[in-house]
Amino acid sequence: MVNITINGIEYFAEENSTVLDAAVKNGVFIPTLCYLKEINEVGACRMCLIEVVGEKKLVAACKTTVREGMEIFTSSYRVNEARKVNLELIVSKHDNRCLSCSKNGNCTLQTLCRDYGIDQNAYINDVKTEKESSAPLVRIASKCIGCLRCVSVCEKQTVGVWDLIGTGHRARIDTKTGLAPEQSGCTLCGQCLKNCPVGALKARDDTPSVRKMLSEVGKKVLFLSPAVAEKTGYPIGKLVAAAKMLGFSFVYNAAAANKVFGKTETDLLQKNKLLISSGCYAAIRFVRNFFPVFSGSIAPTKSPLRQLVDAVRKEQGDVYAVAVLPCLSKKGEKDEYGDVDAVLGVEEFAKMLKSDVFMDKVAEKEFDAPYQEGEPCCKGSKPIEEFTIEKDGESYACVAVRGLENARKVLDDMKNGKVFYEYVKISADIVG
Ligand code: SF4
Ligand code: SF4
Ligand code: FES
Numbered sequence: 001m002v003n004i005t006i007n008g009i010e011y012f013a014e015e016n017s018t019v020l021d022a023a024v025k026n027g028v029f030i031p032t033l034c035y036l037k038e039i040n041e042v043g044a045c046r047m048c049l050i051e052v053v054g055e056k057k058l059v060a061a062c063k064t065t066v067r068e069g070m071e072i073f074t075s076s077y078r079v080n081e082a083r084k085v086n087l088e089l090i091v092s093k094h095d096n097r098c099l100s101c102s103k104n105g106n107c108t109l110q111t112l113c114r115d116y117g118i119d120q121n122a123y124i125n126d127v128k129t130e131k132e133s134s135a136p137l138v139r140i141a142s143k144c145i146g147c148l149r150c151v152s153v154c155e156k157q158t159v160g161v162w163d164l165i166g167t168g169h170r171a172r173i174d175t176k177t178g179l180a181p182e183q184s185g186c187t188l189c190g191q192c193l194k195n196c197p198v199g200a201l202k203a204r205d206d207t208p209s210v211r212k213m214l215s216e217v218g219k220k221v222l223f224l225s226p227a228v229a230e231k232t233g234y235p236i237g238k239l240v241a242a243a244k245m246l247g248f249s250f251v252y253n254a255a256a257a258n259k260v261f262g263k264t265e266t267d268l269l270q271k272n273k274l275l276i277s278s279g280c281y282a283a284i285r286f287v288r289n290f291f292p293v294f295s296g297s298i299a300p301t302k303s304p305l306r307q308l309v310d311a312v313r314k315e316q317g318d319v320y321a322v323a324v325l326p327c328l329s330k331k332g333e334k335d336e337y338g339d340v341d342a343v344l345g346v347e348e349f350a351k352m353l354k355s356d357v358f359m360d361k362v363a364e365k366e367f368d369a370p371y372q373e374g375e376p377c378c379k380g381s382k383p384i385e386e387f388t389i390e391k392d393g394e395s396y397a398c399v400a401v402r403g404l405e406n407a408r409k410v411l412d413d414m415k416n417g418k419v420f421y422e423y424v425k426i427s428a429d430i431v432g
Contacts, residue, residue, distance in 0.1 A: 002068040007075070013066040020048055020061040023074065030074050031083065031112055033090075033197050034147035035062045039156055040195075042148050046086045047112065051076050058082050084116045091118060094198070095127040095142035102347060103199035109145060135182045136204050136331035137193060143200040144173050150192035150201060156430065157404040159286070161186050182332075187285040189404060189428035190328030203328050203345045207352055210342050213320050214247040221312055223254035223305065223323040223340075224367075226374065231326055231346045232353075237364025239349075242357045243324075244365065252312070253367045254323055255374025257304035264307065265299040266389055266423065269396050274414070275423050279303050279377060281336075282329035282428035286404050291411045305330070306339045308371065324349045329428065377427065384410060389423060398423035403430045 001012045004019075006028050013022035021037075023030050033045035041062060048061040053071035058079060061072075073079060091113060098104050112118075127142045151162045151173065161184045163176045175184040182188075193201040214220060222243045229236040243251045258279075269275055274297040276287055281303065288295050302310065309321045322342045323330060330343045344352075353359060366372060383406045389396045399421045401407045407426045413419045 002066055002070075004066050004068075004070045004072060006072045015066070017066055018062055019050060019052075019059075019064045019066055019070075019072060022066050023061065023072075028074060030061045031115070032062060033108055033112070033145065034149060036149055036152065036195060040147070040149045040152035042152070044146065044148050045090070047083055049079055049082050049086070050074050051079050080116065083112075084118065087112055087116055087118050090145050093127060094145055095129055095140075097129070101143065101199040102202040102205070106347075107199060108197040132204075133180060134204060135180060136188055136328055136335065137181050137186060137190075138202050138204055139181065140200050140202065141172070141174070143198050145198055145200070146171065146173055147197060148173070149195045149197065153191045153195050153430075157187070157189055157191055157428070158408045159185055159187055159189070159290075159404060162192065185289045187282040187289065187404065187428060188329035188332045189282040189286075191428075191430055193328060203348070204331060205348060206331070206342045206344055207348045210322055210344060210352070213322070213341065219249045219316060219319040220247060221316070221319045221321050222248040222251045223257070223308065223321065223325075224251055225254040225323075225325045225327075227255075227326050227376070228324055228346050228349060232350050234353075234359060235364060237366065238359060238362050239353075240367055241362045241365040242353050242359060245357050245362065246352060248322070249319075250312075250316075250368045251365075252308070252371035253374040254305060254308075254325060255376060256367075256371035257308035258375040258377050259373060260311075260371070261304040261307040265301045266391070268299060268301065269389065269391055269422055271394055271396070271422070273297075273422065274420075275299055277423070277425040279425065280329065280427050281333035282327075282404075283407065283426035285329070285332070286407060286426070286428065287411070290408070291415065293415065294411065302337075302339070303333060304377070306333070306337060309339050312371075386421075396422040398425070400425045400427075402427050404428050405430075 002015055004011055004013050011026045020030055031047045033047045034040060043060045043063040046060060049058040050061045051058055051073040098110060129142045132138050154161045161175055161181050162173055165172055165174045175181055177184040226236050229239060240251045265277060276298045278284060278299040278301060284298055287298060313319060321340050323340050324344045326346050334340045334343045383402050385400045387398050389398055399410060401410050
């Protein structure tokens with residue numbers, strides 16, 4: 001431990017930690033835009049500038065290591081003015097069309113501009129906007145602030161779609177191939193989108209087609225993931241009731257799919273033969289793109305959600321099926337197979353609720369029977385977890401993997417004959 005002083009108050013900090021880490025641990029706020037712990041520590045945005053007594057220049061807190069007796073100021077006049085100039089530079093290259101942005105109200109850049117008194121209207125500039133693609137992952141280059149988070153997080157997933165292209169003032173983030181992400185190996189894991197601090201990466205907005213469907217006659221069924229409750233801050237009962245107010249005839253627990261149909265693909269297990277779960281569509285894309293040798297081992301069964309939609313159609317006839325899930329890849333699954341009519345992400349669903357329903361007045365309701373109970377799709381939190389399945393007197397070697405970095409390790413080892421599993425279940429989400 002070392003002794004440091006931040007803004008005149010003494011603190012202990014772990015040796016070799018950064019000033020940013022020490023500040024966070026001690027509850028002192030330092031603004032950041034590009035920093036992602038252990039993933040993106042590149043010092044690109046200069047928002048975390050601090051003043052260290054005895055040093056002429058301001059330094060980046062995320063790149064500066066603490067030392068005994070260090071005296072730090074995190075919000076002196078000099079620091080705040082420097083951060084302001086950096087923000088102005090960022091904003092001058094950003095399209096600043098906040099009203100139509102998917103991150104409006106939830107954007108780190110917007111918040112910092114407000115906190116530092118930057119009037120974005122003063123920076124309406126000639127940054128050109130391009131036509132948005134209709135792929136599940138949409139990139140709006142005119143909003144990119146070059147923080148490199150997407151580059152690092154996609155590298156962490158071992159996919160490596162993005163890169164810093166060019167140098168100097170021409171430097172920009174683009175796909176390594178120059179093609180669209182979906183043609184550059186993108187698995188639709190959604191990690192880059194989740195970590196982009198502005199609206200430069202977003203999920204395709206499918207609310208217009210859902211609104212149109214809600215205005216038409218016919219039965220509309222919503223498959224709602226309980227994970228949406230945590231992410232929107234509303235209890236699930238309120239979301240169920242609100243979905244009914246939007247016009248959905250039935251609202252089912254989307255996680256029921258994992259409980260009711262989760263076992264069907266393990267019925268296909270055969271001794272000494274590999275079976276890869278088809279539950280996570282991003283994992284399917286990962287296997288197809290990077291391990292084509294195993295493509296033929298992907299379970300031919302529909303994913304649990306698609307099976308649930310089939311079951312509901314069998315019971316109720318032709319229904320319009322919409323799913324709300326915190327999972328970008330399900331939009332891709334919908335595009336490829338079409339059993340689900342539309343997939344909304346959490347932000348899209350929250351947007352519909354905000355504009356159409358008085359959430360404060362909504363009384364909670366339960367999911368409709370018979371699909372009320374469910375199980376999360378990615379159980380367990382270990383990166384790689386081996387287990388066995390007993391079936392017809394045989395024991396099968398299985399592994400559950402989280403994150404594509406770990407999936408690559410396991411599949412590489414299998415390819416090189418180091419390990420063998422009969423069932424591999426991959427969730428593309430990064431642990432934590
Ligand atoms: S797309 Fe987003 S995450 Fe990637 S560099 Fe631009 S602002 Fe950062
Ligand atoms: S969705 Fe995943 S794989 Fe695709 S570009 Fe983003 S991080 Fe990379
Ligand atoms: S957060 Fe430190 S430079 Fe971006």
